[in-house]
Amino acid sequence: MSKGKVVFISAFHDYRTAKRASIHQIAGALARGGYDVSFLSTRFSRLSWSKGDSRLFLWDRANRIETVDGIQCYLWRTPLHPFATGNKIADRMMAPLFQLYARLPDLHVDAMLAEADHVVVEASVAAILLRRIHHLNPCARIIYYATDRLETVGAHPFVQQQLERDAKLVHHVSMRSWLMAPDFHWADRLTRIGFGIDPEDFEAVGSTPYPAGQRTAVSVGSMLFDEGFFRHAAAAFPDVMFHVIGCGRRFDAPSNVIIHDEMPFRDTLPYIAHATIGVAPYLQAPGVEYLAETSLKLAQFEYLGRPAVCPDFATGDVRSRYGYRPDDAGSIEEAVSGALAAAGSVSPVIFPKWAEIGERLLYPEHYPDTAPA
Template identity: 60%
Template sequence: MTAARRNIVFLSAFHDYRTAKRASIQQVADGLVLAGHQVSFVSTRFSHLSKRTGDSRLFLWDRANKVETVNGIRCYLWRTAAHPFQARNAAINTLMSRLYPFYAALPDRQFDAFLRDADYVIIESSVAAIFMRRIKRLNPAAKIVYYATDRLDTVGAHPFIRERLEQDVALIHHVSLRSPKMASDFGWAAGKLYRAEFGIEPNDFANVGPSPYAPGVQTAVSVGSMLFDPTFFQLAAPRFPDVQFHIIGCGASFDAPSNVIVHPEMKFVDTLPYVKHATVGIAPYHPAPGVEYLADSSLKMAQYEYFALPSVCPNFAVGDVRSRFGYRPGDEKSIVAAMGQALAAKGKIVPRTFLTWEQVADRVLSPEAYPDIFIG
């Protein structure tokens, strides 16, 4: 582990540390706290426009622009009057290209104070990258880590983000990729690419509660909203009427069959009984550009492996994991076949072991100490 205590700031344009939804960036932050570092989590791209998109951070509206310490992490949600965004309209996107630099320069004393004090700034994929010039202007000694959880094309990032990343590559100390399959997107950062692992916090998984399901019922669970495809359930559920399908935090409304139960977003630890005690795990991703990296980076599918669940996912996300059963999105025949194979595999899967998030966090912060994760 890294011996010296560092001041580490996370910048995200999508997540706040305090949201119920847990992504790997929050877990890495926890890992660095466990390792003894001082950690701050700054959330950006939050404004009155967020009320129109159902932003998961809206419950923090009245707590924005204030520092709050949670689990040893200083949290700050920077709320502005408006923020730039990716649009489907070409003319609007052209305008946004001009607004991103303006937004990146908006004054905020507290935001700048976090950056001035940082030894490391860990930037989550996509929009937060627009602040790299500001970071270096305020704190030339800070090391910038680009934590690439997703490909920009897959999440529909504005073209300006990629342009700015490539222009500012010299400001980046290194890039941590959630999957080596993403490396082709980062040719401009050659020599700085490292693999980021998936981790498990043993305490979270040690005392998972009792089953939330009725005794003797076969269940299938899906957790999360990324690239959520409701078509899977509309095709699968009627063909498996004896299976209860549970969907947690999908962020979408759709015409669901009667044996599909849709739950609101939950705290991470509250989802674990649903995962542990399920018969099958589902990762219902819909196709998007370059989604193959999800075979390595999907948090839900890693949790399914940890609990020894057979899982069902699109063919592009199967990878080389034998406990995953693939289907062609929108194809009823292949969906039914994958579900049948997964149900038959229950009890035959060997659980996978993982690093702790503290170990993962050290690899994100100091990858040069781990030659085996160097990609190129």
């Protein structure tokens, strides 16, 4: 018997893509734990081709339900979708299109939302659907999953404005860092759930993909990716091979930088587990300090006992992270040197399993430590 129906809504991710963010991990864990889980992926249209969207391989599978790992997946493809232009005048002209998009008809979307017990709305354009969710299903528990700050990821101002207008419809906000709390002055329903790691994912990662004796550094992911870091670091450390996985683009760099296409989560694990050090090359962005507590790649490096190099705004109070100032060649060299020297001496960190994080997301009232201190 199902524990309940949970719908996840994302404007960036589809459950079937190779990349694995926390929303994928939680959805998978809840499905394995007995919940009836659906994953609705939005903001996908012909415009997605110009952006190199990671979901393009699903183009012909859009607008129909497909079950993967026991999860009902639905990629909502529309003729066009609204977006942030980065220009104040153009953004003002774009705002009414967000309102129109939120009302576009789709029978599968509406049926999915109408039947849910919980609707988890990832921090993104998906927030404009709150009113639609409530209209279709007034009894559903709507959870805003604050994986990122809207300003940091460059969301259109309308999204934040609509989120504030519809704040009363949100049962609770689930954050990964209390540093994000000031964004929710409108809510007294703030919770923090943290990260999960499933040890079984790392029990059979396989042999090293690196040559014997080779010092290596690995970066996985595309969020706020700073290619300039690798130009500085690779030139300063020609004996270190820098592996960049799934950054979403090609760029000019020294020959000791190897760029890999996006790959399935499990395929990345040998690269991470056998690397000498990890790298989280984030660009500076508004309010980006929360990444010190929300970066999944940094958490994975901690779990595996790997020293990590990252911008100084993302080091937090983690001693195994070596911070640098973006675009400062001297500080980048110092950070990489410090991490390399620490290799082999970092103790692994234990995290809760994703199944527990999923329960904390749905029912934070059962976990007193999710509440503000």
